[in-house]
Amino acid sequence: MATIEDGFKQVLDDFKKRLKPEEKAAFACITLSDLQNEVTNLQEKQRKSKTAQNLRRIEPFLQAMSQYTQVIEVFLNTSSMLCFVWGPMKFMLLTASNLNKAFDVLLDAYKQIAENFPLLLRYQSMFTETEHMKKVLVWIYEDILKFHLRAWRVFSEPTWKQIFTASWKNFQESFKPVLNDLIRHRELIENTAALEQIQEARDAQLRSEAALAAFELEQNHSKRIAVINWLSAADADADQVAFSAARQDIPDTGRWILEHPNIRRWLDRTESTAPTVWLNGKPGAGKTILASVVIEECLRISQSSKNVSLAFFYCRDQDRQKNKFASVAKAMLAQLLCQNPMLLPYLYDECLKSAKVTLESSHDCIKVLGTVLQAVPQTFLIIDGIDECEPKERKAMLNFFASTITSDDIPIGKPRALFISQELADIKTALHAANSVGLTRNHSEVDIKNFAVKWAAKIQRRFKLMDNSARDYIVKLVSDGAEGMFLFAKLVLENLHDQESLQNVYKELHPDTFPRGFDQAYARIAGRIFENPNLVQRRTAEKLLGWISFSKRPLKWHEIQGATSIDTQTRTVNFGGRQMPDHVQDICGSLVDILPGNRVQLVHKTARDYLLHENYLNKQVEETQLAILCMQYLTFGCFETENSPNDLAQFTKSGAYAFLDYASLHWVHHLETVLALLKPADLASSTLLGMAINEFFEMYEPVHIQAPKIQKEYIERSSEIQDAEFYEPLLLLLTQAKASRIAEEKLEALGSLGQTIHKVRGTLEELDKSPSPKLGSTDPSTKSSRQELSQFYGDKWFKCARHACYYFHEGFASEKDLRQHNDRHEKPFCCTEMGCTRMYIGWATEKELKKHMSQYHPDPEAFSWKFPHVKKPPSKYQCSVCEKTYSRANSLNTHQLREHAKERPFPCTVCGKGFVRKYELERHEAIHRNVSASGSQREGEAVLGESGME
Numbered sequence: 001m002a003t004i005e006d007g008f009k010q011v012l013d014d015f016k017k018r019l020k021p022e023e024k025a026a027f028a029c030i031t032l033s034d035l036q037n038e039v040t041n042l043q044e045k046q047r048k049s050k051t052a053q054n055l056r057r058i059e060p061f062l063q064a065m066s067q068y069t070q071v072i073e074v075f076l077n078t079s080s081m082l083c084f085v086w087g088p089m090k091f092m093l094l095t096a097s098n099l100n101k102a103f104d105v106l107l108d109a110y111k112q113i114a115e116n117f118p119l120l121l122r123y124q125s126m127f128t129e130t131e132h133m134k135k136v137l138v139w140i141y142e143d144i145l146k147f148h149l150r151a152w153r154v155f156s157e158p159t160w161k162q163i164f165t166a167s168w169k170n171f172q173e174s175f176k177p178v179l180n181d182l183i184r185h186r187e188l189i190e191n192t193a194a195l196e197q198i199q200e201a202r203d204a205q206l207r208s209e210a211a212l213a214a215f216e217l218e219q220n221h222s223k224r225i226a227v228i229n230w231l232s233a234a235d236a237d238a239d240q241v242a243f244s245a246a247r248q249d250i251p252d253t254g255r256w257i258l259e260h261p262n263i264r265r266w267l268d269r270t271e272s273t274a275p276t277v278w279l280n281g282k283p284g285a286g287k288t289i290l291a292s293v294v295i296e297e298c299l300r301i302s303q304s305s306k307n308v309s310l311a312f313f314y315c316r317d318q319d320r321q322k323n324k325f326a327s328v329a330k331a332m333l334a335q336l337l338c339q340n341p342m343l344l345p346y347l348y349d350e351c352l353k354s355a356k357v358t359l360e361s362s363h364d365c366i367k368v369l370g371t372v373l374q375a376v377p378q379t380f381l382i383i384d385g386i387d388e389c390e391p392k393e394r395k396a397m398l399n400f401f402a403s404t405i406t407s408d409d410i411p412i413g414k415p416r417a418l419f420i421s422q423e424l425a426d427i428k429t430a431l432h433a434a435n436s437v438g439l440t441r442n443h444s445e446v447d448i449k450n451f452a453v454k455w456a457a458k459i460q461r462r463f464k465l466m467d468n469s470a471r472d473y474i475v476k477l478v479s480d481g482a483e484g485m486f487l488f489a490k491l492v493l494e495n496l497h498d499q500e501s502l503q504n505v506y507k508e509l510h511p512d513t514f515p516r517g518f519d520q521a522y523a524r525i526a527g528r529i530f531e532n533p534n535l536v537q538r539r540t541a542e543k544l545l546g547w548i549s550f551s552k553r554p555l556k557w558h559e560i561q562g563a564t565s566i567d568t569q570t571r572t573v574n575f576g577g578r579q580m581p582d583h584v585q586d587i588c589g590s591l592v593d594i595l596p597g598n599r600v601q602l603v604h605k606t607a608r609d610y611l612l613h614e615n616y617l618n619k620q621v622e623e624t625q626l627a628i629l630c631m632q633y634l635t636f637g638c639f640e641t642e643n644s645p646n647d648l649a650q651f652t653k654s655g656a657y658a659f660l661d662y663a664s665l666h667w668v669h670h671l672e673t674v675l676a677l678l679k680p681a682d683l684a685s686s687t688l689l690g691m692a693i694n695e696f697f698e699m700y701e702p703v704h705i706q707a708p709k710i711q712k713e714y715i716e717r718s719s720e721i722q723d724a725e726f727y728e729p730l731l732l733l734l735t736q737a738k739a740s741r742i743a744e745e746k747l748e749a750l751g752s753l754g755q756t757i758h759k760v761r762g763t764l765e766e767l768d769k770s771p772s773p774k775l776g777s778t779d780p781s782t783k784s785s786r787q788e789l790s791q792f793y794g795d796k797w798f799k800c801a802r803h804a805c806y807y808f809h810e811g812f813a814s815e816k817d818l819r820q821h822n823d824r825h826e827k828p829f830c831c832t833e834m835g836c837t838r839m840y841i842g843w844a845t846e847k848e849l850k851k852h853m854s855q856y857h858p859d860p861e862a863f864s865w866k867f868p869h870v871k872k873p874p875s876k877y878q879c880s881v882c883e884k885t886y887s888r889a890n891s892l893n894t895h896q897l898r899e900h901a902k903e904r905p906f907p908c909t910v911c912g913k914g915f916v917r918k919y920e921l922e923r924h925e926a927i928h929r930n931v932s933a934s935g936s937q938r939e940g941e942a943v944l945g946e947s948g949m950e
């Protein structure tokens, strides 16, 4: 049978296992007197600085511990055990003394423990007499160590201060069960629990601990999801994967950047003189790919050291999710949370406080990211493509990072930032203090040559008759012509590869034809596309490039297929007959790139500029066509309000609604742009547009808008087309759409279209829920049906109903994710009380939340675990003199001595006062000792040593 020593040892070993070696070593030698000295020092310091914080609060805890020590030292050597109580206490007090608020709550916690601590000396004989009661002493030790372990987690983080409020709140949630354990153990002692009761209580405690652990895990998971939804960050990891993949064929490409002196110094964590570096160069110089090399290196460093974090982002001008300061901040926060779980309480707190579905405002980003950058250890920050953000956005971003990195509150070099962009004047001014790495053609010469070698070999494999000298000639021509611009090399080489015959390749290589600079490189590709004798292919490419260049957000491939399948003649969506057999890159060549999430974008913004200034595309025409396409499509039979549920299900299954999310939201944006761009005469004479507007108006005629409410700007812009038949419908439609979207955030804002969207989404959600076509089903027939629908609608069918929300079109893979997201929209004011059912689904207003708090959680102690309460054992020992009964003979004996015999067998040798029990005498004698040592202290103050307390 395990002895009591074993019990203590086990508890201590478990505690030590959770400590770092250096913590173990530091605690192992701390004595009570060390702690007392520290307390005295702190007291003195506070007195001098006039910031005294009533250190007396710690007294009761020390008294309680003193009694505890006296009781257990009878059968145990306590010194090695108790240093693991004094050690954490000393270090935590010392750490907390740097922040008034923290010091205060820590002292309060000790006070609460003391208030619930049993006064053990009174029961000393019971512990020696009753073996099973000793176990309770072990559990009390366990309670103290558990408290210290949890509190230590808050204070041992190097940067605990910044996020203290949230971390302590989180700690308190787990402190309550510890306190309840202590109360329970006190009850066991006070009620002299029998062996079975002790066992029963222990079982209950262990069950409760297991339940609590599972509960905490679940809570943390839910909190994490809430924070992730609140951040709704763009997926920078996916970009990193894509950009790393671009260089995978040439393993060492770009690695020279790591050897550049400025980058090497920036990567050296011991170096703090170069916290900001600006990597700049020409368009298409390969900066993004170099960024991916640096990110990979920082990832390696951060993975091999716990004290280093990495946050990065790739900005993208055409993507609203990637071209704002908020986009950068949100993605960085999500990554930092992933690497620093201790941020969760803070971010969750901010998420609850914000009452906004997503973090959006620059002001909030500055506050939250600023705090997090102070709290996390050394962090590498890398932002690629800041030139792709609007000037206003990049100004806010650069100001924020500059002030954070040079802030007096943060050691220099703790956050270090690498900015990557083209050499724009405003960026240059903002980053004047940064170390600059300007890319020249020499830097990338070797990489471009290697890249050309790979592609030339690929071209030779395609055109088997090509001889080696031609292959080498390609390498030379491309390397010389690139002038440090990777994009140029890529465009030229892909174009050579895509030629239809070797003869054409040679023609392309002719010095008179071989391109110089981007425009000529684009010209070669555009020539092939726009001069393709196959009219159908040419038209398709033109159409796709127009859509990709001017869509209001990046289109997904299934949406492009949906748009292509629109047949305006038959007014149907004919996926089977019209969808493109080739992928977009086969059609548009190297002018387009496929990004993560199957989003299609132009290879570079210079491609759109080229297509525009060479008149391959005309913005007005493209915008007009997109407006017409959206409006015509939305008047098809599949959008008739009379459609039965069955009709709707059939349309859904045929892919009729593949373009619905885009068209229903953006027809108005295209129409607005058309109104702004087109000359009145062109607008008036655009028959197709007029027809589309009229038809659309007929189907979706606004009923509530009256002429005077029409926006002035629309009237002004369209004043010269008053005679056009579609004049009034145009104004009414625009006004109605704008007004209803401002007034209503959900699908209702889109009128009957909103109803259709609702029904279509419902149909898809039902299909996902029904047993047959579930995701991951192994049944081949259901699999094919799921796959077929994914072709039309992608994989995320659970979409948010808020038209302005990113998840309106992005959607979620599961209903649970959507539900959680919706709850944040609808009831953002959540209860912060652990365990409350309103923790995740709050209220629509703060007033309602406050009402709930005062009704259900008037004090922070509301949450408590249920333990079986120990009943007092039956009182079978009756006093023969009075009516009092006792459960133990010992207690009856004490009573009789004290109350009836007035016998005091233990007299004080100093003052003669008599005591019933020996320990009472000893406690009394301590007063005499203490009085003689330090004057007139009170009884309990003896334990505080000679220093006393304030």
Ligand SMILES: Nc1ncnc2c1ncn2[C@@H]1O[C@H](COP(=O)(O)OP(=O)(O)OP(=O)(O)O)[C@@H](O)[C@H]1O
Pocket: 246, 247, 250, 253, 254, 281, 282, 283, 284, 285, 286, 287, 288, 289, 290, 385, 421, 422, 447, 451, 486, 487, 490, 604
């Ligand atoms: N080392 C490399 N290996 C393979 N491909 C590369 C390499 N560097 C760049 N590229 C390719 O060249 C093209 C242009 O590169 P990148 O996007 O990195 O240029 P950039 O300087 O960031 O352009 P900008 O700043 O103008 O947007 C990309 O398509 C990229 O995939």
